[in-house]
Amino acid sequence: MPDRPDPVDVLRELATLADQLGGAIGAPDDGELLGAAVTAGRAMFDARSCSIALLDDDQEELVYRAATDEAIVGVRLPVSRGIAGWVVSAGQATAVDDVARDPRFARDVAESVGYVPTSIVVAPLQTARDVLGAISVLDPGEGSGPSARRLDQLGAYAEPVALAIESSRRFWDVGRALLASVEAVADGEELHAALRAAADRPGDPRADLAAMAAQLAELGGYGPPERQAAGDLIEAFLVYLRSRPG
Amino acid sequence: MKPAWSSHFEPGTLPDVTALPLDAPISRSWAWGGATGAGVRVAVIDSGVDPAHPAVGRLAGAVAIELDADAPQGVRVVPAEGDMFGHGTACAGVIRSIAPDAELYSVRVLGRNLKGRGSAFAGGLRWAIEQGMHVVNMSLSTRKRDYFALFHELADEAYFRNIMLVCAVDNVQGPTYPSQYSSVFSVAAHSRDDPFGFDYNPSPPAEFGAPGIDVEVAWLDGSTLRATGNSFAAPHIAGLLARIRSKHRELTPFQAKTVLHALAGNVTAPSPGASVEE
DSSP: OOOOOOHHHHHHHHHHHHHHHGGGGSSOOOHHHHHHHHHHHHHHHTOSEEEEEEEOTTSSEEEEEEESSGGGTTOEEETTSHHHHHHHHHTOOEEESOGGGOTTSOHHHHHHTTOOOSOEEEEEEEOSSOEEEEEEEESOOGGGOOHHHHHHHHHHHHHHHHHHHHHHHHHHHHHHHHHHHHHHHHTTOOHHHHHHHHHTOTTOTTHHHHHHHHHHHHHTTSOHHHHHHHHHHHHHHHHHHHHSOO | OOOTTGGGGSTTTSOOOOOOOTTSOOOHHHHHTTOOOTTOEEEEEESEEOTTSTTTOOOSEEEEEEEOTTSGGGEEEEEOOEESSSHHHHHHHHHHHHSTTOEEEEEEOOOSOOTTHHHHHHHHHHHHHHTTOSEEEEOOOBOOGGGHHHHHHHHHHHHHTTOEEEEEOOSSSSOOBTTTSTTSEEEEEESOOOTTOOEEOSSOSSOEEEEOSSEEEEOGGGOEEEEOSGGGTHHHHHHHHHHHHHHSTTOOHHHHHHHHHHHOTTOOOOOTTOOOOO
């Protein structure tokens, strides 16, 4: 029977793997999710096109990440510009029947991608925790009803799309935090200290999750009664959260 | 030992207050007849306000709330001019049209970066409360659950200082703050266009309905825009409250809600002889 590998060597191998993967795991692969969302959005409204723009890390610009009319993918729009910029700034869905009369409309951006709509409906992609971006529907079909009804429908559709994007990001960010901690462990740090370091990393948008992972790692060093008590406390808090309205 | 606050109700300590004229139907004439909003301070917490727009006219003051990690509560208040989007100007124009002599204050809480937007919004409301505004129009709200407690605390403070908070509910259903709180005058849009026409909803959280569908509002660069949104309904109620308050200065928020309830388009007076059964 071969000798079992040294755990530290295993961690070093994992750290090397993480380093080599590098930028490939630097951003969540949500292309399939976003593509499906805009395809369904366009069909739902019998619209000319549908697009999703997400906020960049600094929350200063919207970046168009997916669209049924792909010319706009990659375009960046400051949050202080455009109807989409207004929607994420105010957190309010907006329907404009005649964009030519609305000074907020970023006509230059529309012209640069080759299509200027007549009407537009835009809803924020937001959850109870954060604003993620905006979903836009250009020139919805006549059968989709008046502006007020389109607002309701797009707002209702935007909610699960936002939750799906948020879930995808959280799963990815926890994975990144854990992999970053593995690197530190391979250099001799204790695991929970490494996770706390990941949690304290400046600018990390999901530092709170890394902090929670650090707490769980620390709890792992205590005995079963302590871990049971911690689990009971967390479950009690979750029961309270579930019971809150909204 | 007496319980806390009981000393406030001691004879000689408790001030006299004026009751609403409930022995006669509350009328529009009583509520706001002859009133113009004069002497009432109204804050518009929004994207800024353009005082050069003819529908707005003069502003009594204009500030912006900016993030500052070294400042108390993480925000600072700075002088500011202009409107980033036109939305604040639209709201101010509606208020001006209903309460022409109200003192309008612009409180810009939107910036070129969304980080800390909730903190700026809360900072703007806090500033309006500390400055002693009488009516505050918020056609913005936040869905972030993290801000529930902070905005609730501010709404309570405003309520107990007789400051009337008017907030548009979100254009899409779902809890938003501070429109969700019971002390706030929460407003949604209805399709009628009478600027003095409003409804009372007995099934909140949107308690009042006012014009906000296909309404002509002031916008950027002196223009106007035909727009739809609960945002444009809220300032109709804010303007009415400014007008009412200029005639009845000591009205409390709950009295003002009673007045609006009595004058709402869908509320009918009880039939003669009707009484509450014991």
